[in-house]
Amino acid sequence: xxxxIQSKRLFVSGQLVEYWENPDLPFGWTAEELQGYxxxxxxxLLFNAVxxxxxxxxxxxxx
Numbered sequence: 001x002x003x004x005i006q007s008k009r010l011f012v013s014g015q016l017v018e019y020w021e022n023p024d025l026p027f028g029w030t031a032e033e034l035q036g037y038x039x040x041x042x043x044x045l046l047f048n049a050v051x052x053x054x055x056x057x058x059x060x061x062x063x
Contacts, residue, residue, distance in 0.1 A: 013056040
């Protein structure tokens, strides 16, 4: 059975991020999930997970 892609939203470092997820293959960014993407050669999911977990520079605010 084919499940529809679902949109999800969450805050990462105070910034709203929207991503689409297949409910049959949930997306994650724990160390184990990153290793699984690497082991399977799933480079797109690995890249997305690394980008979501990377440190963000503090935004510059005009005074």
